[in-house]
Amino acid sequence: MKIGVLGGGQLGRMLALAGYPLGLRFCFLDPSPQASAGHLAELVIAHYDDPDALQRFAAQVDLVTYEFENVPVESARQLAQHRPVYPPPEALEASQDRLTEKRFFRGLGILTPAFAPVASLAELEQAVEQLGLPAVLKTRRFGYDGKGQMILRAPSDLRPAWEALGRLPLILEEFIAFDRELSLVAVRGRDGALAFYPLVENHHRDGILRLSLAPAPRLTQELQAVAESYAKKILEALNYVGVLALELFERHGELLANEMAPRVHNSGHWTIEGAEASQFENHLRAIVGWPLGSTAARGQCAMLNLIGEIPKIDEVLKVPGAHLHLYGKAPRPGRKLGHITLCEPTNEALEAKLAHLQPFIR
Amino acid sequence: MKIGVLGGGQLGRMLALAGYPLGLRFCFLDPSPQASAGHLAELVIAHYDDPDALQRFAAQVDLVTYEFENVPVESARQLAQHRPVYPPPEALEASQDRLTEKRFFRGLGILTPAFAPVASLAELEQAVEQLGLPAVLKTRRFGYDGKGQMILRAPSDLRPAWEALGRLPLILEEFIAFDRELSLVAVRGRDGALAFYPLVENHHRDGILRLSLAPAPRLTQELQAVAESYAKKILEALNYVGVLALELFERHGELLANEMAPRVHNSGHWTIEGAEASQFENHLRAIVGWPLGSTAARGQCAMLNLIGEIPKIDEVLKVPGAHLHLYGKAPRPGRKLGHITLCEPTNEALEAKLAHLQPFIR
Numbered sequence: 114m115k116i117g118v119l120g121g122g123q124l125g126r127m128l129a130l131a132g133y134p135l136g137l138r139f140c141f142l143d144p145s146p147q148a149s150a151g152h153l154a155e156l157v158i159a160h161y162d163d164p165d166a167l168q169r170f171a172a173q174v175d176l177v178t179y180e181f182e183n184v185p186v187e188s189a190r191q192l193a194q195h196r197p198v199y200p201p202p203e204a205l206e207a208s209q210d211r212l213t214e215k216r217f218f219r220g221l222g223i224l225t226p227a228f229a230p231v232a233s234l235a236e237l238e239q240a241v242e243q244l245g246l247p248a249v250l251k252t253r254r255f256g257y258d259g260k261g262q263m264i265l266r267a268p269s270d271l272r273p274a275w276e277a278l279g280r281l282p283l284i285l286e287e288f289i290a291f292d293r294e295l296s297l298v299a300v301r302g303r304d305g306a307l308a309f310y311p312l313v314e315n316h317h318r319d320g321i322l323r324l325s326l327a328p329a330p331r332l333t334q335e336l337q338a339v340a341e342s343y344a345k346k347i348l349e350a351l352n353y354v355g356v357l358a359l360e361l362f363e364r365h366g367e368l369l370a371n372e373m374a375p376r377v378h379n380s381g382h383w384t385i386e387g388a389e390a391s392q393f394e395n396h397l398r399a400i401v402g403w404p405l406g407s408t409a410a411r412g413q414c415a416m417l418n419l420i421g422e423i424p425k426i427d428e429v430l431k432v433p434g435a436h437l438h439l440y441g442k443a444p445r446p447g448r449k450l451g452h453i454t455l456c457e458p459t460n461e462a463l464e465a466k467l468a469h470l471q472p473f474i475r
Numbered sequence: 476m477k478i479g480v481l482g483g484g485q486l487g488r489m490l491a492l493a494g495y496p497l498g499l500r501f502c503f504l505d506p507s508p509q510a511s512a513g514h515l516a517e518l519v520i521a522h523y524d525d526p527d528a529l530q531r532f533a534a535q536v537d538l539v540t541y542e543f544e545n546v547p548v549e550s551a552r553q554l555a556q557h558r559p560v561y562p563p564p565e566a567l568e569a570s571q572d573r574l575t576e577k578r579f580f581r582g583l584g585i586l587t588p589a590f591a592p593v594a595s596l597a598e599l600e601q602a603v604e605q606l607g608l609p610a611v612l613k614t615r616r617f618g619y620d621g622k623g624q625m626i627l628r629a630p631s632d633l634r635p636a637w638e639a640l641g642r643l644p645l646i647l648e649e650f651i652a653f654d655r656e657l658s659l660v661a662v663r664g665r666d667g668a669l670a671f672y673p674l675v676e677n678h679h680r681d682g683i684l685r686l687s688l689a690p691a692p693r694l695t696q697e698l699q700a701v702a703e704s705y706a707k708k709i710l711e712a713l714n715y716v717g718v719l720a721l722e723l724f725e726r727h728g729e730l731l732a733n734e735m736a737p738r739v740h741n742s743g744h745w746t747i748e749g750a751e752a753s754q755f756e757n758h759l760r761a762i763v764g765w766p767l768g769s770t771a772a773r774g775q776c777a778m779l780n781l782i783g784e785i786p787k788i789d790e791v792l793k794v795p796g797a798h799l800h801l802y803g804k805a806p807r808p809g810r811k812l813g814h815i816t817l818c819e820p821t822n823e824a825l826e827a828k829l830a831h832l833q834p835f836i837r
Contacts, residue, residue, distance in 0.1 A: 130492055133515055136788065136801035136813070152500055153491070153515045389796060404793040426498065431766040434751060439498035451498070 114401065115140055117174030117196070119188070120181030121148030121156055123440035123449065124377050127385070128180060129154050131393035137401070142170050149441035161188050171195040178355060178400050182208055182375055183255055199303075199354040199400040204375040207351065210253045211284045211372065218370045221346040225370050226362070227287040234275045240285040241271060247288040250274045252281045260320065264288065289369060291362035295329055295336075298381040299344035300356045300395045303402040307348065308395065309341045310388060310408045313380045315360075321447065325416040327383045330460065339368050347373060356381070356396040379418070379449070386436050387414035387456045412456045413463045417470060419451040424473045429453060432469045476763065477502055479536030479558070481550070482543030483510030483518055485802035485811065486739050489747070490542060491516050493755035499763070504532050511803035512542075523550050533557040540717060540762050544570055544737055545617055561665075561716040561762040566737040569713065572615045573646045573734065580732045583708040587732050588724070589649040596637045602647040603633060609650040612636045614643045622682065626650065651731060653724035657691055657698075660743040661706035662718045662757045665764040669710065670757065671703045672750060672770045675742045677722075683809065687778040689745045692822065701730050709735060718743070718758040741780070741811070748798050749776035749818045774818045775825040779832060781813040786835045791815060794831045 114137055118125045121143030129139040129150060139154035146158050159166030162185045170192070171177065177198045179189070182205060189202035207217050211228075218225045229240035231250065241248060246268070252261035261281075263274045294317065298310040311328035329336075344359050358378030360371040381392035390398070390406025398405055422444050429437050439451040453470060457463040476499055480487045483505030491501040491512060501516035508520050521528030524547050532554070533539065539560045541551070544567060551564035569579050573590075580587045591602035593612065603610060608630070614623035623643075625636045656679065660672040673690035691698075706721050720740030722733040743754035752760070752768025760767055784806050791799050801813040815832060819825040 130495060133492060134800040136803060138514055153495055398792060403789045406792065407795055427765045430760060430768065433769055438496040441498060
């Protein structure tokens with residue numbers, strides 16, 4: 114069976130690496146000839162909205178998925194006329210616009226930060242009156258890694274923020290003084306079977322994920338149950354198939370949904386070594402219609418992103434138990450180039466190992 | 476860095492799957508356009524002794540290795556004039572001829588079954604007089620998976636065996652009534668660093684490996700130390716770089732060397748899930764010149780080969796903890812098509828899981 118993947122970055126590469134042992138083959142579609150999934154599978158170089166290329170792509174694959182959530186919904190719908198597309202295009206649509214997404218969460222009874230749409234400076238002033246300061250002004254679409262958002266702290270911040278972002282539809286969100294950021298990677302099979310990895314604690318800097326700890330330290334059954342109940346509502350409402358990631362804020366023991374990604378997720382990379390079946394394998398099992406694999410963690414794990422530059426490989430490999438994953442991408446400031454995973458039997462052992470890796474996280 | 480691999484079968488595929496996360500790229504050379512490593516890397520389709528193809532191949536890679544030990548030594552030597560070739564061509568040469576190989580072992584003080592070269596029916600009769608019956612008559616070259624060998628039990632077996640095999644140079648070997656078959660996967664870095672996986676117990680049927688148990692049940696430190704001392708002598712005598720597998724017979728607590736393979740080995744496949752760093756990763760670390768990874772086992776593992784036919788994938792995947800590895804090859808009787816690995820914390824848990832998989836090993 115050949116899986117067609119829209120997007121040919123690191124998530125696609127890791128899907129293929131998980132899928133080859135299951136006997137699957139892969140074809141990627143990406144506008145860039147440098148897309149690094151092309152190192153290890155066929156690559157169709159085309160824009161995501163090129164109907165002829167989509168047609169040719171559909172003809173040579175059995176099933177379509179994506180590793181990038183900003184694929185045009187119309188393209189996913191076009192492909193769905195020819196081949197099964199998982200997750201469903203509706204999930205793309207729900208996740209591409211922060212306003213639609215938050216309304217969708219609220220409609221399911223999932224807690225979120227307060228929010229208001231903003232289409233003019235007057236509406237921004239009104240929204241700030243309603244939500245108070247500080248607050249976060251975000252573009253509704255195409256934000257990632259902290260791009261397309263600004264924190265408003267004083268009334269004088271409103272006009273410059275509007276001038277910087279206001280050409281696009283915006284959303285103002287309550288600023289959450291969270292205790293920590295968590296994420297849940299969930300998966301739903303074609304038969305409706307559900308599985309959830311343990312919650313992960315995420316640490317960002319400059320809007321980019323730097324470190325994930327899995328399972329999240331001090332994780333309680335109650336917290337895990339609340340997060341799973343959120344994900345279950347989302348997965349079932351969308352008749353979802355595949356892996357979905359849900360980003361959450363924890364504040365005073367309460368979980369607020371921040372956003373979702375209808376795909377495998379950076380905060381789930383630890384599962385390659387740290388779980389019985391990785392998020393990549395489980396995404397493939399789900400979309401092909403195979404039984405899901407165990408999401409149980411094998412110890413305490415840490416995943417460190419390599420951002421902007423690649424450390425000396427032999428220096429990383431000499432740290433016992435450090436698992437290196439490079440993405441085959443050219444270095445560029447702020448770019449995710451790889452990650453390192455550690456899995457240890459206890460938190461103490463993990464912390465000792467993490468100290469060895471400090472030089473690589475700067 | 477691009478690694479050139481001679482041979483494009485499952486061992487090559489698994490090398491590439493281990494190497495992509497380390498940022499390596501791959502190019503395979505194989506005479507068959509169906510070579511399944513071609514699913515996930517460049518494939519040059521050419522005979523191993525085609526000097527022009529070898530020249531072109533060398534020009535597009537940084538380093539050469541092999542996944543198949545019957546590559547012509549002359550081809551490896553030709554490549555070595557242009558690019559580093561690991562393991563060294565001398566290791567290929569030593570392993571391709573059972574007579575040379577056994578003499579090499581003996582020269583290093585490594586115990587082997589008694590043996591004698593056979594070039595005529597008269598020499599065969601003489602050799603049987605010397606070694607007694609039963610004995611095993613084997614072709615000196617190109618034997619694998621039990622092919623090219625016959626057991627002689629009675630004097631009347633000599634002539635038919637000679638007629639079946641005698642067109643090729645032969646070796647007669649003492650028949651060893653072994654207690655069990657073991658193998659050691661060892662690795663040596665470019666800097667001379669050594670690492671050894673725990674001994675594995677192997678079960679064959681019809682000359683083909685069916686099941687490996689790792690670490691071998693009832694493994695003692697003494698047995699491991701003897702096996703490691705054999706491998707160390709071999710690796711150092713050959714100034715070897717990369718993974719080497721040594722097949723052994725255990726008889727009354729003594730280890731006799733049967734043969735070696737200058738490459739990653741079927742009895743080391745359990746290391747993908749069962750060891751901190753797999754044999755594939757360690758082979759690449761060794762030949763690139765990076766530090767070796769830990770060879771420690773993570774629990775008790777079993778590796779079952781899938782021979783001749785592929786079971787229903789969803790039936791395998793629903794066994795908790797069963798890791799499926801398919802090789803992308805078309806089914807054919809006696810052909811290795813994939814394997815399944817189980818890793819459990821204890822031998823008892825492993826045996827219970829193995830019972831679930833009985834239907835798949837027939």
